[in-house]
Amino acid sequence: MLFLDCLDFCIRNILSFNGTKKVWDCMRTHDSVSILIFNTSRQCFVVVKQFRPAVYMCEVERHCPQVFQNQDKENCHLEDPLPAVVGVTYELCAGIVDKPDLSLEEVAREEILEECGYCVPATDLRKITSYRSGVGVTGSRHTLFYAEITDQMKTGKGGGQPEEGELIEVVEIPLEDSMKFAFDESLPKTPGVIFGFVWFQNNIAPKLPKK
């Protein structure tokens, strides 16, 4: 049931390519936004750390493949479950687009406030680009924004909405460490973090005042 909470529904589609019928699992999901947040007061990125059930289950399969081999049997459970930390990833602040009356910028503004605690006017958000996420299964559209913040814009603690089951840790990555962080494979992260940090190096870093 854990996964079903995140989905509208899951269907098996029968498609036809060149006369050959194919069966494909698809999920219908909402579009989404994420925001590359840079704190100009302290020259650091603001990202979030979050437990992701899907990441956790991949780690369970990697470390304990027998769990999936026995999944049809009753009493299929791990004697010694992996710690939750194996399912925690570094991500950009992000949210699903599930309020039809809000613009993408307004959805992004709300997520920055809820998850990271900074109050940013929607008009200050700069669209970087949009792309297709999860092309194998969902194919939904993801729009990436850039926001600059200062310490003075902090109005709350962030952390997400616990009543919706969100448990989010806000993490700051100093600019000088960001490229090492991006390519350190021991720190699990989304492609959006890597792309965002590299985009910043190409588009924003050259214009920063020299120290």
Ligand SMILES: O=c1ccn([C@@H]2O[C@H](COP(=O)(O)OP(=O)(O)O[C@H]3O[C@H](CO)[C@@H](O)[C@H](O)[C@H]3O)[C@@H](O)[C@H]2O)c(=O)[nH]1
């Ligand atoms: O760096 C990132 C960060 C997020 N995403 C995607 O962006 C989408 C939306 O982000 P998410 O943080 O999952 O959405 P929220 O709206 O913040 O939270 C939703 O998802 C949470 C986690 O499942 C639930 O707890 C909430 O109730 C539900 O509103 C998801 O598909 C993520 O995979 C990326 O592609 N790259």
Ligand SMILES: [Mg+2]
């Ligand atoms: Mg989120």
